[in-house]
Amino acid sequence: MNSRTIENTIVREIRLANATSRVQLAKQLGIAPSTMGIQIDRLVEQGILKESVPEEWGLGRPPKLLEPNPTAGQFIGVDFDARRLHAVSVDFSQQLLKQHSRDLPSQAKAADVILQIQEVIREVRFRGRKLLGIGLAIPGTLDEEATTGLHYRFISDWTNLPLKRIVQGAFRVPVYLENNVRVMAMAERWFGQARNIQNFICIGIRSGIGAGIFLNGELYRGSGGLAGEIGTWPVCDSSLNKKIQESIPLEDIASLRAILETLNTSVDGLLESAEKCDSSVLKILKIAACAVGRVISQISLMLNPQRIVIGGPLAELEEAFMSPLCEEVQRCLNQQSGLLPEIVSTQLGELAGAKGAAALSLHRWELKV
Amino acid sequence: MNSRTIENTIVREIRLANATSRVQLAKQLGIAPSTMGIQIDRLVEQGILKESVPEEWGLGRPPKLLEPNPTAGQFIGVDFDARRLHAVSVDFSQQLLKQHSRDLPSQAKAADVILQIQEVIREVRFRGRKLLGIGLAIPGTLDEEATTGLHYRFISDWTNLPLKRIVQGAFRVPVYLENNVRVMAMAERWFGQARNIQNFICIGIRSGIGAGIFLNGELYRGSGGLAGEIGTWPVCDSSLNKKIQESIPLEDIASLRAILETLNTSVDGLLESAEKCDSSVLKILKIAACAVGRVISQISLMLNPQRIVIGGPLAELEEAFMSPLCEEVQRCLNQQSGLLPEIVSTQLGELAGAKGAAALSLHRWELKV
DNA sequence: AGGTTATATTTCGATATCGAAATAACTGCA
DNA sequence: TGCAGTTATTTCGATATCGAAATATAACCT
Incomplete structure (x- = not known):
């Protein structure tokens, strides 16, 4: 149980709750408010979180609201099927930075697609924000560990591709894979209808x-x-x-x-x-x-x-x-x-998959020890 | 986060692992071995756990194996449908103490069945072991909080019965309800094919x-x-x-x-x-x-x-x-x-439901603060 | 303005947990 | 018997967390 574990839990909880206070977080995570204060202070000092003041407040001392600090870094998400490819970059608070879509040549081979994926990642990368992670929404089946694309009917030689290793090798940041329907589900859960x-x-x-x-x-x-x-x-x-x-x-x-x-x-x-x-x-x-x-x-x-x-x-x-x-x-x-x-x-439109893939890497992201 | 939370987690983990050591537990729960030592010592002193020596051991210092202490108390489980009723009592290590089965009169009314449930609980109760909890496997549907039987087709007036309140009132111990197929599933998970x-x-x-x-x-x-x-x-x-x-x-x-x-x-x-x-x-x-x-x-x-x-x-x-x-x-x-x-x-036989219900109360059981 | 109520956050001594090193208990081998 | 190798457990100082009380900051009331 790393001391960073609790900090990561806090960041995740803040993402889910949108904007919340030290006391609220303490309650939700079953931690003493005093301890939560110490943890939050450290995260704010590190630039991971940002404090803001509530618009309106009734009785009592108003809380200092907590949100992810947009400038803490960026995440990139890519979504594709046999015909078309979408990519987005988002900041640390999940706001869209850049986006890019392109058609894939019909009859594209797996190797082509993998090259195009790397190209669009470079395309949407935002200057001056540290790249913290990449999420890929993969059509077809994946292995259980979500590292390798097993099979996809609509790209002819799409078989046993170690995508995680390839992209991680090219960009030197954590890369997360998930089946594209599951990514859509995660997008609905985080910022959609669910x-x-x-x-x-x-x-x-x-x-x-x-x-x-x-x-x-x-x-x-x-x-x-x-x-x-x-x-x-x-x-x-x-x-x-x-x-x-x-x-x-x-x-x-x-x-x-x-x-x-x-x-x-x-x-x-x-x-x-x-x-x-x-x-x-x-x-x-x-x-x-x-x-x-x-x-x-x-x-x-x-x-x-x-x-x-x-x-x-x-x-x-x-x-x-x-x-x-x-x-x-x-x-x-x-x-x-x-x-x-x-x-x-769904109300998320055609970028749903790419945004979801970015959110996947963002939610999986962890503070290093 | 109560200090008893971790102790309850440890007891549950020991039940799943059958017999294990301090170091193993520490690894599985992500806790330092030194801390685990303190916790386990206290649980042994309280009579909740028991130490034993391993049969055979290869290299290195042999672990002191840990198991639930049978004498720490008993749990009772009841399972029934429209025709027949089964009850068992088990000790703290989930070994069978007493059992009892009986037929229900055909056309039995809900009130009869509830009385019979209480009767068989008294019947299987084992003298000299503190009763710690009762589990009931209920046919038909339950409300979401699992306190009330909503409906069961094969007992005519079985509608909206606050079973948890009734049985808890009669025996003054925690009572846990669950649908009988789910109880069967839990039995398979704990000591069956799953x-x-x-x-x-x-x-x-x-x-x-x-x-x-x-x-x-x-x-x-x-x-x-x-x-x-x-x-x-x-x-x-x-x-x-x-x-x-x-x-x-x-x-x-x-x-x-x-x-x-x-x-x-x-x-x-x-x-x-x-x-x-x-x-x-x-x-x-x-x-x-x-x-x-x-x-x-x-x-x-x-x-x-x-x-x-x-x-x-x-x-x-x-x-x-x-x-x-x-x-x-x-x-x-x-x-x-x-x-x-x-x-x-399934290989569990006709007592599966009753044993599963007892196990339900046993797994839900918690050390008091 | 000054007191009251309500809620959030911080302070601080007591307690719990951690981590690394020391110790214990065993086997295997000379 | 003595020593090396291996694994489990305990020791102990450093650090983290807790809990209760104190403090901070607001609205509301007189």
Whole structure:
């Protein structure tokens, strides 16, 4: 139990609480106020934390509010899939410094992608702030220790890549990896729709479909790091499609890729025709929404989450996608209202993954001994 | 942070580790060996812990092994459903002291059951050991704080019963409640098939079907305490029964109650004819096993647990039930071997619930300030 | 202005924890 | 028997934490 352990705990707690006082922190962490005073004074002196005065205050001595000191350093986050790559830098208080997005060449090889990742990290790096860490949101599967990318269907030779070692070697700062759906879930938890929610599931619908899972307030990875791989979840509902007798994988009905292929259009084309209420488009979207809704209802039976956050372009389609999805969940759980989760769509936009990846490195960051 | 907090943590750690040394404990809890020495000495002096010598030891000074002192007190556990009630008392080191089982009158009312619970507690109470706590394994649903039984289908007026208050009032010791499938899961975790397993699911197949869930090494309850209520999980598989087009609830295919009703027999009758390989019985059991198997495969996609433990009478039927169940899981997950969980049946017998309930109170027990 | 109430923070002696070195208890070997 | 090697535990001065009381800083009231 390093003496820095408690200091790191304090910094993390301050990040979660936004702005709080010595006494509040002492209570929350079960530490004597006098001790907390000593620790905080040291952190302020080191430039890690910053004091500020509250706007309004009622009775009693007003607290000196504590926040992370923006100038203490910067973190960089990178998010990508087969088509596009996003990077951001944020300061120590998680405010955006620079951002950059670029398309990847179609048929890009793993080696190309890794080079581009390093390029954009240099691109968004902010002069004059010490770089403290890098977070990477990785599509596909990772090994259990989150050091190596195992497999990603949409980049042909993406197999067993020791990404952590490569990027850490290039930039000489701690590098943290996580699956991109889990990064989205962390982003929702830290600054999105799942703040202060202990049990929630973030479902990302893009090329594939995956789930990021927070239970008992903690990210859940599964025993082999494969939790949330619901793309192959078998869906069968004769009411949706009379021809389907056997169940088929969720990803083949409801992923963005499957829908775009069926309709032979682009993401923008899809969103546009959905807005225009094109009936054939609406029908396909409704089938997809119902499939996702049934899976959510089954997940809710098992896990009774408080909230479900839907991510990806389809989540923006209120009428065409989210409504039928919610109705289907309600229909499936009609007998058991206690199990009905709140269902919301993400509000974080396309930089969510990159910001989440930056936040990942920021939350994992630790004061050195 | 009470000074007793660390002592309670030490006692819990010793229970998990069976027999261990001061140095080992210090390492595991991140505490200096010198401090651990002081703490342990005090706990031994208080009669909470006991020292013993290791059987064999290689190089170096042999450790003084530490275990819970049996004479420090006793705990009582009670487990019941609509038909039958089990109670046990265990000493401070979790060894069985007394046990008692009895049938409940059919059509028993809630008030009767509560009286019987108190009776069997008096019955198994061991003279001359201080009673330190009581654990109750409750069928049906509980409120989130685990103080009140909300509903249980098979006892007619079992609604909103403040069981914790009632039993605590009668015996003046801490009383802990938990859903009976979760208690089974805790029993597997502490002294069953799931020792040292961080992520596992215990599926109990009795009158109903429920799941007890351990993730990241902790019991998971869900945001309303309803996690694991998989009885109504929709199962549809046209290969099992051509007539079924719409999905039907898992409990209506695979619960003990459903199977006994279909075959019009008793539990003993079922087990007997399954041993004799009665083909109509085997067919029904295979349908049930496949249904449970499909649900397990879906759960595995989501949660990637390391192990599944099956509880209830059917778990004893190796050929007739467990084999087809495992095959179905394998078939459903064939593409993704990393997701395949180990599937085992419980070995704890009919006292599992009562022993688990006693262990619940024992693990929750704390040194007073 | 001066007192009262309420809340946050600091002060300071008592206690707990740490870390490194010393000691204890064993095996194996000469 | 004596000594080297190994691991567990204890010793002891330095440091950290605690807890209760004192102090600081505000609003509110008369």
